[in-house]
Amino acid sequence: MSTRNMQPPRAQTPAQQASLNKLLIAKLMPLLVIVYVISFLDRTNIALAKHSMGIDLGLSSAAYGLGAGLFFLTYALFEIPSNLVMHKVGARFWITRIMITWGLLSIGMAFVTGETSFYVMRLLLGAAEAGLFPGVMLYLTYWFGREERARATGFFLLGVCIANILGGPLGGALLELDGALGFHGWQWLFVIEGLPAVLLAYVVWKVLPDRPTKAPWLARDEAEALERRLAAEQDGQGGHGAGKSAHSFRTCLADRQVWLAILVYFCHQLTIYTVIFFLPGIIGASGHFSPFTIGLLSATPWIAAAIGAATLPRFASDSARSRRLLVGGLVVMASGLVVAAYSTPVIGLLGVCLSASMFFVVQSIIFTFPSSRLSGSALAGGLGLVNSCGLLGGFVGPTVMGLIEQSTGRAMNGLVLLAAALVVAAICSLRLRHGAEDREAAADTPAAHKAI
Template identity: 85%
Template sequence: MSKPNSTSATSATPAPLNSLLLRKLMPLLVIVYVISFLDRTNIALAKHSMSIDLGISAAAYGLGAGLFFLTYALFEIPSNLVMHKVGARFWITRIMVTWGALSVAMAFVTGETSFYVMRLLLGAAEAGLFPGVMLYLTYWFGREERARATGYFLLGVCVANIVGGPLGGALLELDGRLGFHGWQWLFVIEGLPAILLAFVVWKMLPDRPTSAPWLARDEALALERRLAAEHAAQGSAHGSHGLRSVIADRQVWLAILVYFCHQLTIYTVIFFLPGIIGKSGHFSPLMIGLLSATPWVAAAIGAATLPRLASSSSRSRRMLIGGLVVMASGMLIAAWSTPVIGLLGVCMSASMFFVVQSIIFTFPSSRLSGSALAGGLGLVNSCGLLGGFVGPTVMGIIEQTTGRAMNGLVCLAVALLIAAACSARLRHGNEQRADDKRRVMSNA
């Protein structure tokens, strides 16, 4: 029997246990991510009124939206390494308290400079949440189950954008109450839940299976042994125990390139779709919020139903390539059609947002172990998230210079097609071992 098959058998988690883990862990993690995304993206709805009240231009808004990702990327790897040392419960609680406080403080920006500073601080505070959860899931789920768990976690983005549009629109209509602008109410009311939920995370989130009160001791120990065997096999196969080996792994950089193009698209849609909708007709803030939420319904359906089909390496790669092509097609439809058809094109693209994202992270995580796994996931997310800086910044410049934000969608489509071509060369760890074995045998 080959080593990959034995490893797979060793790390297989019984279906009832896997269902229990999903039921106990994912609801809280999804709620955390919902609040996280509300607080990092609510400036999309605040854009119009902030530009009037503070004189922030489209280019300055795009830069400020993107600056979040510079400090987020800078602190990703250190944050993930700290979490690997101190545990998820403490570190995620710390992240939530600091980002919640800074989200509330966004209500008191006075111009472009303070806007830039607060976005930089918010990025530093929230750094490590997403790769930290990706690392945390490796403590509970084997490779076969991880794409499904990641897909459920990414539902938080969908829920945030479905709820965030109408909620943000309603909060903007509080304009003038108690002397606050509507955008100030938006930041305060959406920032406070992060601080409150941090105490729930501290009380309820177990660091690992053996610290979960709802798992029998023998069951928890058996799960940790299975996953330790899987991680050890991955590390021994690729020598990926330290950050130096991660940086030298071409597959990791290929995953980063694909993720970068993916994030370009997601954050451009998040930060600019409300403005595009607002310019296409005379809509109230609440109606703009409702229309902005429609693509995220499609994204939620995709995230909830499709990642579970990525049950093998070859199927994961085909789904990844197909998803990126669908995203590119949706962007082209949005760029070259009427507003109604364009919104349908964005919905088409959004249906694959988190199918693609949940699959991307299975490739580097199948090759790494130990501190390399923590640092490697941080590296992929931090470099990939630079797309969150580049996308809104370039989109703001395009909108200001051409007067038409839709022109930037064509550039996004090209980037996604490049990512699809690169995805054909991605390999899971077990595939890489099989390829290496065949290459040795053919040269013998």
């Protein structure tokens, strides 16, 4: 969005802006949340399939951990080009394409026959889904200003919570179809959970507007005013100053703050995906539970995560509050994992719930830092860069956890390493700055030294 040849945006009253933001959330977020629910069901349902797949296909814990993580290698590799393409062709077309390909490949997971085909399908699934999350992060910048974006992102991340709340009981029930029509339970799991992505792609194509001026439910002058206001905000932000430099992809590569956000996000993703892929197995090893009961117990941390995502990101209303909430959230996550590692199964599950309550509070805030500093193709590529590099944690975490479980016989030992990584992330987060803080520092150097 360019401000060239545009009149300055007319100021809105706080009540008008609040009313508009409520409308945008009501119109956009339900569909985006449903998309993310299905996406997470399809990328993480192997957590519930782990035990039965391991028996039927002869997969070891290390092979499972590697296959779970391989998804993130190709996901990370294709993130940046996917986001740059979406910036050019529009969100509606590109998200539709992503959903069709990942849905078909998720169904194809039902037909893997061993380690090699398992690895290949996970790699293909990662490539197919690449770009969805950073694409939505970019899409939200077309609709929400910086102050509202963390709240909108928090709503979007509810999709992960809902997926894990529903996915446990649903996946457990599907696994109990074992033997129906000659299919294993895990095959039913992949087929039935893959179909909705293909079907919902049609709804996305018909309903999702590319930007405000394409939304039939916004008045033309209101949509144009919103685009002008957001364009003015983007052109005026960034530690590198406004103008062409803020729009160049090289800008994000040279910005140390972007790389700091990547480090924090990497440690965060280590934790989330290790918990997602190994919690059902940890619960199953602690007692004689049916697949459905394991699914129900696995869902409890995600209820806590949903409460956190729905209530806390709105407090990240300025730079200082965002940083405090980010650091505090990472420390709480680390504390919960330490409790889980050294407690009884019941207390351990409560520790995971404590950690999970901050999963998406932290994630929704991390992306506000790079997005407050970049615009244009730098914003599209930068968000893809942060997500792709950060998501390598989704490869490293499950892979290392699988090796630890296989060598020690106890998956809980890996939680202590995750807690240490989160403490490192919390320390690094103290140095994160929004673009507005850089401008203030340039205007008042002594104040900048005080802040540091």
